[in-house]
Amino acid sequence: MTDLAPMSASLKKAIADADTQAALEAVRVSALGKKGSISALLATLGQMSPEERKEKGPAINGLKNEITVLIEARRAELEAYALEKRLAAEKVDITLPLRPAPAAAGRIHPVSQVIDEITAIFSDMGFAIAEGPDIETDYYNFTALNFPEGHPAREMHDTFFFSPGADGTRKLLRTHTSPVQIRVMQKTNEPPSAAYLTAPIDPPIRVVMPGRTYRNDSDQTHTPMFHQVEGLVIDKSSHIGQLRWVLEEFLKAFFEVESVKLRFRPSFFPFTEPSMEVDVQCDRSGNEVKIGQGSDWLEILGCGMVHPNVIRNAGLDPDVYQGFAWGMGIDRIAMLKYGMPDLRAFFDADKRWIDHYGFRPFDLPTLFGGLSS
Ligand code: DAH
Numbered sequence: 001m002t003d004l005a006p007m008s009a010s011l012k013k014a015i016a017d018a019d020t021q022a023a024l025e026a027v028r029v030s031a032l033g034k035k036g037s038i039s040a041l042l043a044t045l046g047q048m049s050p051e052e053r054k055e056k057g058p059a060i061n062g063l064k065n066e067i068t069v070l071i072e073a074r075r076a077e078l079e080a081y082a083l084e085k086r087l088a089a090e091k092v093d094i095t096l097p098l099r100p101a102p103a104a105a106g107r108i109h110p111v112s113q114v115i116d117e118i119t120a121i122f123s124d125m126g127f128a129i130a131e132g133p134d135i136e137t138d139y140y141n142f143t144a145l146n147f148p149e150g151h152p153a154r155e156m157h158d159t160f161f162f163s164p165g166a167d168g169t170r171k172l173l174r175t176h177t178s179p180v181q182i183r184v185m186q187k188t189n190e191p192p193s194a195a196y197l198t199a200p201i202d203p204p205i206r207v208v209m210p211g212r213t214y215r216n217d218s219d220q221t222h223t224p225m226f227h228q229v230e231g232l233v234i235d236k237s238s239h240i241g242q243l244r245w246v247l248e249e250f251l252k253a254f255f256e257v258e259s260v261k262l263r264f265r266p267s268f269f270p271f272t273e274p275s276m277e278v279d280v281q282c283d284r285s286g287n288e289v290k291i292g293q294g295s296d297w298l299e300i301l302g303c304g305m306v307h308p309n310v311i312r313n314a315g316l317d318p319d320v321y322q323g324f325a326w327g328m329g330i331d332r333i334a335m336l337k338y339g340m341p342d343l344r345a346f347f348d349a350d351k352r353w354i355d356h357y358g359f360r361p362f363d364l365p366t367l368f369g370g371l372s373s
Pocket of ligand 1: 101231271301303304325326329
């Protein structure tokens with residue numbers, strides 16, 4: 001029978017020297033695997049006399065247990081060491097100053113912010129929001145809105161026309177958001193779709209329609225692409241008094257002032273009768289224009305009672321329904337509210353400008369949180 005001491009010593013050294021899990025596993029297999037040295041010794045027990053087995057058995061089993069325990073201990077040691085090494089490599093210095101997250105560094109364009117403010121105010125008043133296409137037909141942009149064929153009002157709009165299509169008609173970039181009025185009224189009047197067999201939704205209609213508009217025009221206060229918001233109310237007895245109230249409430253909320261004085265001047269739009277332009281009271285004595293005080297007036301929007309022809313063109317009966325509409329330049333009121341002097345800068349994509357005039361992404365305008373605070 002071999003003396004166990006040298007085998008024990010060499011296995012212990014091999015275990016201590018194993019510096020990876022794989023090396024340790026190789027030692028384990030060499031000792032305790034099927035063909036391992038200790039397994040071979042255990043196999044000899046069967047051929048021994050009971051006396052010899054009594055003497056050698058405990059020694060061999062003792063060695064087996066000792067080596068098993070040592071291997072487990074070394075394995076735990078190697079695991080702890082590997083974890084320590086990983087933690088050291090992945091160390092994060094939490095005392096470093098925070099880098100701004102991309103969402104915090106980005107800015108919301110004042111036009112987007114103002115559109116959100118406008119929709120927040122009108123939603124609160126019970127208006128729905130609707131949108132229409134930027135590329136319109138001559139019918140929606142002009143004809144349905146009661147612009148007579150060949151009437152000079154069509155020329156007034158400096159329209160961008162596309163080349164004629166196969167059917168000879170020219171599409172155009174909408175010159176105002178008023179065509180969305182027609183689309184909204186038509187939708188209201190649409191027969192129910194097979195998908196949900198409810199009756200067509202009749203007026204009352206209360207919608208605001210923000211969006212991009214286009215005219216061939218460019219200077220400090222005009223850009224070829226600009227933004228408007230259209231408003232439309234259609235019911236059986238809507239009247240100018242309500243129009244006035246809606247506009248006053250909106251302007252007070254938007255400019256965040258206690259009161260505004262409005263001045264209604266007679267005007268002309270083919271799609272309203274009577275038509276009016278609205279000036280808002282302002283103070284121009286300082287560096288910036290202040291709304292809701294002073295003795296100056298600033299033209300701010302066009303409005304009127306929707307022309308019966310427009311109501312008829314949209315498929316509603318003008319003998320039953322009547323209403324009012326208004327249209328307002330969004331960029332213009334954004335300039336006024338936030339003191340931005342040059343409209344062209346809105347669309348220059350200059351990062352310094354957006355850093356200065358832009359809004360933080362989580363500053364969502366709400367009436368309860370303060371619109372612009
Ligand atoms: N669409 C007109 C424009 O762009 C603005 C306007 C005036 C809209 C009167 C209206 C309205 O809805 O009633 O100049």
